Amino acid sequence: xxxxxxxxxxxxxxxxxxxxxxxxxxxxxxxxxxxxxxxxxxxxxxxxxxxxxxxxxxxxxxxxxxxxxxxxxxxxxxxxxxxxxxxxxxxxxxxxxxxxxxxxxxxxxxxxxxxxxxxxxxxxxxxxxxxxxxxxxxxxxxxxxxxxxxxxxxxxxxxxxxxxxxxxxxxxxxxxxxxxxxxxxxxxxxxxxxxxxxxxxxxxxxxxxxxxxxxxxxxxxxxxxxxxxxxxxxxxxxxxxxxxxxxxxxxxxxxxxxxxxxxxxxxxxxxxxxxxxxxxxxxxxxxxxxxxxxxxxxxxxxxxxxxxxxxxxxxxxxxxxxxxxxxxxxxxxxxxxxxxxxxxxxxxxxxxxxxxxxxxxxxxxxxxxxxxxxxxxxxxxxxxxxxxxxxxxxxxxxxxxxxxxxxxxxxxxxxxx
Amino acid sequence: xxxxxxxxxxxxxxxxxxxxxxxxxxxxxxxxxxxxxxxxxxxxxxxxxxxxxxxxxxxxxxxxxxxxxxxxxxxxxxxxxxxxxxxxxxxxxxxxxxxxxxxxxxxxxxxxxxxxxxxxxxxxxxxxxxxxxxxxxxxxxxxxxxxxxxxxxxxxxxxxxxxxxxxxxxxxxxxxxxxxxxxxxxxxxxxxxxxxxxxxxxxxxxxxxxxxxxxxxxxxxxxxxxxxxxxxxx
Numbered sequence: 111x112x113x114x115x116x117x118x119x120x121x122x123x124x125x126x127x128x129x130x131x132x133x134x135x136x137x138x139x140x141x142x143x144x145x146x147x148x149x150x151x152x153x154x155x156x157x158x159x160x161x162x163x164x165x166x167x168x169x170x171x172x173x174x175x176x177x178x179x180x181x182x183x184x185x186x187x188x189x190x191x192x193x194x195x196x197x198x199x200x201x202x203x204x205x206x207x208x209x210x211x212x213x214x215x216x217x218x219x220x221x222x223x224x225x226x227x228x229x230x231x232x233x234x235x236x237x238x239x240x241x242x243x244x245x246x247x248x249x250x251x252x253x254x255x256x257x258x259x260x261x262x263x264x265x266x267x268x269x270x271x272x273x274x275x276x277x278x279x280x281x282x283x284x285x286x287x288x289x290x291x292x293x294x295x296x297x298x299x300x301x302x303x304x305x306x307x308x309x310x311x312x313x314x315x316x317x318x319x320x321x322x323x324x325x326x327x328x329x330x331x332x333x334x335x336x337x338x339x340x341x342x343x344x345x346x347x348x349x350x351x352x353x354x355x356x357x358x359x360x361x362x363x364x365x366x367x368x369x370x371x372x373x374x375x376x377x378x379x380x381x382x383x384x385x386x387x388x389x390x391x392x393x394x395x396x397x398x399x400x401x402x403x404x405x406x407x408x409x410x411x412x413x414x415x416x417x418x419x420x421x422x423x424x425x426x427x428x429x430x431x432x433x434x435x436x437x438x439x440x441x442x443x444x445x446x447x448x449x450x451x452x453x454x455x456x457x458x459x460x461x462x463x464x465x466x467x468x469x470x471x472x473x474x475x476x477x478x479x480x481x482x483x484x485x486x487x488x489x490x491x492x493x494x495x496x497x498x499x500x501x502x503x504x505x506x507x508x509x510x511x512x513x514x515x516x517x518x519x520x521x522x523x524x525x526x527x
Numbered sequence: 528x529x530x531x532x533x534x535x536x537x538x539x540x541x542x543x544x545x546x547x548x549x550x551x552x553x554x555x556x557x558x559x560x561x562x563x564x565x566x567x568x569x570x571x572x573x574x575x576x577x578x579x580x581x582x583x584x585x586x587x588x589x590x591x592x593x594x595x596x597x598x599x600x601x602x603x604x605x606x607x608x609x610x611x612x613x614x615x616x617x618x619x620x621x622x623x624x625x626x627x628x629x630x631x632x633x634x635x636x637x638x639x640x641x642x643x644x645x646x647x648x649x650x651x652x653x654x655x656x657x658x659x660x661x662x663x664x665x666x667x668x669x670x671x672x673x674x675x676x677x678x679x680x681x682x683x684x685x686x687x688x689x690x691x692x693x694x695x696x697x698x699x700x701x702x703x704x705x706x707x708x709x710x711x712x713x714x715x716x717x718x719x720x721x722x723x724x725x726x727x728x729x730x731x732x733x734x735x736x737x738x739x740x741x742x743x744x745x746x747x748x749x750x751x752x753x754x755x756x757x758x759x760x761x
Contacts, residue, residue, distance in 0.1 A: 119605065119623055119624060143649070146638075146642070150637045436646065436650075440622020440623070441618065520594040521589050
């Protein structure tokens with residue numbers, strides 16, 4: 111029988127055991143004991159677990175989807191302010207011949223980092239047409255098929271002409287909404303009608319719509335190839351519009367455009383117009399939105415940390431006698447310290463695992479909503495950052511209560527009622 | 528009396544307390560709880576320490592268990608001057624050489640009998656594969672092998688105390704300290720616990736100090752000491 115086995119221990123032996131320390135086996139056992147404790151007292155931790163998990167999920171979604179969200183915000187806000195669209199144009203200088211954008215110049219501008227799209231336009235101010243013996247004046251715009259995309263325009267009735275129409279020089283036109291109402295009574299009645307402009311007949315294929323179409327409601331749009339070939343007095347494409355990917359790109363693109371133009375053609379009279387005020391406003395709005403989101407996440411995390419700290423302090427107090435008992439059984443101060451620290455870590459790490467799962471679900475959902483796919487590497491990076499943060503939170507919030515537990519005097523703990 | 532601890536000697540001196548005192552300092556001056564206490568317990572002995580409430584029984588028990596130091600005096604366990612040990616050395620000494628049985632049983636709640644007995648083995652660094660045998664053997668000493676995986680809160684009072692005894696035994700201690708071990712038990716369960724104590728001291732030759740104010744418990748011990756006004760007689 112092992113019980114009653116004779117034992118003799120010397121001070122040297124005690125020192126040897128102490129120096130040997132806990133060793134991986136005992137750490138492993140202490141981790142298991144801690145996990146068991148947390149699982150059995152899980153109800154106590156649910157609130158703080160949910161708080162950290164939600165904070166973590168928010169953090170992962172915001173960081174991983176940040177760029178896609180920004181682009182999407184950019185699209186939505188841009189409909190209101192056009193802050194990411196800039197106009198580059200050549201002004202006429204005295205009697206010199208006015209410059210216009212060459213194809214190679216536009217292609218080079220399109221290659222500037224941060225440029226999403228470019229489109230050139232040919233203009234004729236004060237064009238006229240007649241309809242049922244009435245004379246109507248309007249601005250005529252010859253544009254490319256991607257003009258609509260650059261301005262996020264759409265057709266309220268019919269369709270907007272496409273690349274095929276531009277390539278073929280088709281005799282089709284799109285009419286601004288107000289002009290259509292004035293001419294045809296109702297927008298939909300204009301569809302399929304034939305307009306005579308500069309002795310040529312054009313079929314109305316669509317009425318222009320979209321949030322920003324308001325200031326073009328008195329315009330008529332022709333494919334640029336058609337306008338240049340058939341309309342007298344139409345300008346060369348001396349003006350172009352450049353759409354940037356995000357508002358952060360606007361300043362750099364605006365600074366790069368003159369150099370790119372100069373490298374490809376004469377830049378006499380070049381002017382780059384940027385809507386700086388709307389841009390600043392949009393940036394300010396987004397800065398506040400970002401600040402609010404990140405503050406919420408940080409606040410949630412801090413609350414979670416305080417929650418852990420508070421719960422661990424309460425746990426240490428409520429388990430005072432248990433601590434005394436464990437010390438009576440021979441637990442070292444470090445054993446008690448590690449056990450409580452592992453418990454705090456167990457709560458924060460399991461919270462972060464839930465947070466990662468929630469975050470992944472959020473990313474999948476938002477990706478479908480935005481129609482994008484965030485880089486997987488970014489998610490993995492966020493996951494690692496989240497786990498590291500959870501570990502820091504666990505150690506940070508659990509350290510003081512754990513130290514308090516480990517330094518407890520056995521006699522005080524055993525007498526605690 | 529030899530100071531050398533001979534592990535082959537069935538009657539070796541395990542507890543050796545000489546001229547021990549304990550004084551608590553208060554605002555009104557010092558209160559002497561233990562005065563010139565001498566206690567010598569050998570292998571196989573079960574010594575009852577009796578006395579009225581406030582006589583210093585618990586203080587003596589806490590000093591014996593290395594939970595608090597005395598004010599003056601000497602205390603050796605199995606030949607080791609335990610008062611000169613550091614805090615960590617005392618903790619290691621406790622887990623290697625001492626076993627405790629408390630009045631309130633003090634089992635870990637929400638844990639099984641196995642987990643309660645496993646904890647001292649974890650602290651002692653006993654290998655995982657050795658633990659089940661050690662735990663079964665300790666439970667066998669108190670006839671509770673069949674309760675191995677029972678949650679501790681589903682045990683009766685008597686069973687809880689027997690688990691507490693098994694836990695004190697699982698690390699094969701040289702001496703066991705019991706604080707009112709039958710205090711919360713009925714007569715039948717008290718007798719059963721005392722029979723296990725007798726068995727442990729006789730078969731395993733473990734030294735035992737039982738702090739009690741119950742005469743029946745004291746009668747089962749091999750020797751009885753009484754604490755009166757801080758002095759230990761007997």
